[in-house]
Amino acid sequence: MLYDFKIQKTLSPKQKPDPEALKFGRMFTDHMFIMEYSTENDWHDGRIVPYGPIPLDPAAASLHYSQQNFEGLKAYNTPDGRILLFRPYKNAARVNTTNERMCIPQLPEDLFVGAIKALVSLDRDWIPDKPGTSLYIRPFIIADDAFLGVHPAEHFKFIIILSPVGPYYDTPGGGLQPTSILVEDEYIRAAPGGTGAAKVGGNYAGSLKAQQKAKDLGCDQVMWLDAIEHSFVEEIGTSNAFFVIDDEVITPPLLGTILPGVTRDSVIALLQKWGVKVSERKIRIEDVAKAIEDGSLTEIFATGTAAVISPVGKLVIKDKSLVIRNGQVGELAQRMYDTLSGIQTGTAPDNMGWTVEV
Numbered sequence: 001m002l003y004d005f006k007i008q009k010t011l012s013p014k015q016k017p018d019p020e021a022l023k024f025g026r027m028f029t030d031h032m033f034i035m036e037y038s039t040e041n042d043w044h045d046g047r048i049v050p051y052g053p054i055p056l057d058p059a060a061a062s063l064h065y066s067q068q069n070f071e072g073l074k075a076y077n078t079p080d081g082r083i084l085l086f087r088p089y090k091n092a093a094r095v096n097t098t099n100e101r102m103c104i105p106q107l108p109e110d111l112f113v114g115a116i117k118a119l120v121s122l123d124r125d126w127i128p129d130k131p132g133t134s135l136y137i138r139p140f141i142i143a144d145d146a147f148l149g150v151h152p153a154e155h156f157k158f159i160i161i162l163s164p165v166g167p168y169y170d171t172p173g174g175g176l177q178p179t180s181i182l183v184e185d186e187y188i189r190a191a192p193g194g195t196g197a198a199k200v201g202g203n204y205a206g207s208l209k210a211q212q213k214a215k216d217l218g219c220d221q222v223m224w225l226d227a228i229e230h231s232f233v234e235e236i237g238t239s240n241a242f243f244v245i246d247d248e249v250i251t252p253p254l255l256g257t258i259l260p261g262v263t264r265d266s267v268i269a270l271l272q273k274w275g276v277k278v279s280e281r282k283i284r285i286e287d288v289a290k291a292i293e294d295g296s297l298t299e300i301f302a303t304g305t306a307a308v309i310s311p312v313g314k315l316v317i318k319d320k321s322l323v324i325r326n327g328q329v330g331e332l333a334q335r336m337y338d339t340l341s342g343i344q345t346g347t348a349p350d351n352m353g354w355t356v357e358v
Contacts, residue, residue, distance in 0.1 A: 003046060003110075003111060003114040003115070003118070005033070005046045005047055005048055005115065005118050006045075006046070006047040006048070007047070007048045007118075007122065008047065008048065008049045008050065009030075009031070009050070009122075010030045010031060010050035010051070011050075012050075013030050014029075014030055016125070016126065016164075017128075017164060019128040019129065019130040019133055019164075019166075020130065021166075022128060022130075022133055022164055022165055022166035023165075023166060024136070024163075024165045024166060024167070024168050024306065025136060025163050025165060026163070027163060027164060028051050028161055028162065028163050029051060029123040029126040029135075029161075029162040029163070029164070030050065030051055030123055030126070031048050031049065031050060031051055031119060031122055031123055031162075032048070032049060032050075032051045032052075032119070032159060032160060032161045032162075033046070033047070033048050033115050033116075033118070033119045033158075033159065033160040034046075034047055034049060034054075034157060034158070034159050035047070035111075035115065035157070035158040035159075036155070036156070036157060036158075037105055037155060037156040037157075037158065038154065038155050039154045039155075042105075043105075043107065043108070043111065043158065046111075046115060048118060048119055048122060051161065054157070054159070056142075056144060057144065057146035058146075059146040059147060059148055060142070060143065060144045060145065060146060061143035061144070061145045061146075061147060061153040062142035062143045062144065062153075064148065065143075065150060066200070066201060066202045067102055067103065067104065067142075067143035067152065067153055068102070068104075068140065068141060068142045068143060068200065068201055069095065069098040069099065069102055069104065069140060069141050069198065069199055069200050069201075070138060070139065070140035070141075070199060070200075070201065071091045071094065071095055071137075071138070071139045071140070071199060072091075072136065072137070072138055072305045072306065073085060073086060073087075073088055073091050073116075073136075073137045073262070073305055074086060074134040074135060074136055074137060074165075074305060074344070075120045075127055075134065075135040075137060075162075075358065076127070076134050076135075076344050076345045076346065077127045077128075077129050077345070078345060078346030078347070079346065079347060080346065082346060082357055082358075083120060083121070083124060083127065083357065083358040084344065084345070084346055084355040084356070084357060084358070085113075085116065085117075085120075085137075085355065085356045085357075085358060086262075086343070086344045086354060086355060086356075087262050087266065087354045087355075087356075088112075088113045088116060088356050089109055089113060089356070090262045090265065091112070091139075091262060092107075092109035092112040092113055093109065094199060094260065094262070095107055095112060095139070095141075095199075096109070097197070097198065097260075098198040098199050098200060099141070101195060101197070101198040101200075102195075102198060102200060103152035104141055104143070104156060105156065107141070107158060112139065113356070115139075115158075115160055116137055116139065116160060117358045119160050119162060120135065120137065120162065120358050121358050123135075123162055124358070126162065126164050127164065128164050128166075130166075132166060132167050133164065133165065133166050133167075134164075134165060134344075135162055135163070135164055135165070136162070136163045136164075136165045136306075137160065137162055138160065138161050138162070138163065139158070139159070139160045140158075140159055140160075141156055141157065141158050141159075142156065142157050142159070143155070143156050144156065144157050167307070168306040168307040168310075176309065176311060176329050176333070176334060176337050177311075177313075177329070178311045178312060178313025178314070178324075178325075178327055178328065178329060179219075179220040179221060179302075179310055179311070179312055179313060179314075180218065180219045180220050180312075180313060180314040180315075180316065181214075181219055181220065181221050181222065181223045181236060181237075181300075181312050181314065181315050181316065182210075182213070182214040182217055182219040182221070182222050182223065182316045183222075183223045183225065183285055183315060183316065183317045183318075184210045184213070184214070184222040184223060184224055184225065185225060185230050185318070186210070186213075187206075187207075187209055187210040187213075188224065188225070188226075188227040188230075189203065189206070189207055189224040189234060189235060189257075190203065190224075190227065190234070190257040190258075191227035191228075191257065192227070192228070192255075192256060192257060193256070194256075194257070196234075196256060196257035196258060196259065197254065197256050197257065197258065197259060197260060198259075199259060203259075204238065207222070207224075207237075207238070210222045210224075211237070217316065219314075219316055220237075221236060221237035221302075222236070222237060223235075223236050223237075223241065223285070223315065224236070225285060226257070227257070231284045231285060231286065232252070232282045232283065232284055232285070233252055233283050233284070233285055233288065234252055234257055234258055235252075235258055235259070235302075236302040236310075236312070237302065238304060238306070239261070239263075239302035239303055239304035239306075239307065239310060240252075240258065240259070240261040240263070240264035240302065240303045240304065241300070241302055242267065242299075242300065242301050242302070242303065243283060243288060243291075243297060243299075243300050244297065244298050244299035244300070244330065244332055245291045245296050245297045245298075246296050247277055248277045248278070248279055249271055249276055249277065249278040249279070249332070250278075250279050250281060250283050251264065251267075251268070251278070251279075251280055252280070252281075252282060252283065253280040253281055253282065254280070261303060261304055261305075262305060263303040263304050263305060263308060263309075263340070264303050264304075266303075266340060266352075266354065267303050267309075267336055267340075268280070269352065270336065270339060270340075270352075273352075276332075285317065288300075288315070289315070289317055289320075289322060292315065292322045292323075292324060293322065297324065298324075298325065298330060299311070299324065299325065299330030299331075299332055299333055300312035300315070300324055301330065301332075301333040301336070308337055308340055308341060308344075309333050309336050309337035309340065311329045311330055311333040311334075312324060313325070313327040313328070314327065343355060
């Protein structure tokens, strides 16, 4: 379905940032998309307007009860002048999974993708060309009913903003570089029956204390363990986790406490295509540590939209530091990064049918 959105262009275009000095998520483009929902009119009044503050009642439900969600994906320039999105319909489907959990009305997938295409097309000059850069797309939904009381809202805003970004991890020299990870055994990210499989802000706010703890100890991120036994690995920071042990790649299963990542799904599909044994099963941190020490574990990497592939060079478990591959990038992580980045940027053939042209 084609959607006809109203467009109000800015009268004061911003200066484009230096592509050599891009930080992640610090600058935003000239325009944004806004659409309303009400129980009487469904989703309506979709429009692109100049980027700016959003009028919001102080009693808005999203401010008090966190009824909201968000997504993240990217747009890329290709050498032949096209603009590509990577698997946007997977993000659209995940929006509605989150909506179901958060009592937010369903959003048509074609509407979600169509709004992104319209906004990216208008602000296409903001997509950076430097290798390792892209245009980050942040769609989100907030409840903006004005009330105090714990019950689902009846009015929502669907908004999309865009940000030209560099690499997620600001590492010296750029490129793919291993991170150090603190295994978190005090705080948890999610519990069974909670919102771990939904992409909601509260999950991330609750993670900040552990992330701060990791930074204080000289680590880049945390490795989350399960809420009950504090033994089974779940995620790495805001990303899904993969372990290469002997001839098998292991990633924790989607049992309601782990976000079903689009990159995670893509990595599994590529591994299967390459004939690599990949298993979605539980793995204890004790077994990970043992495999590092006896040499059967050869790689750990995290997957996510922001960083794509993030190799792990060191795990810190309590007072013990375990180094993986002498702190070097693993062969499988590098091959996966090169393949995914190539598909996303159009520098490699998309044999998976994953990219969507704007």
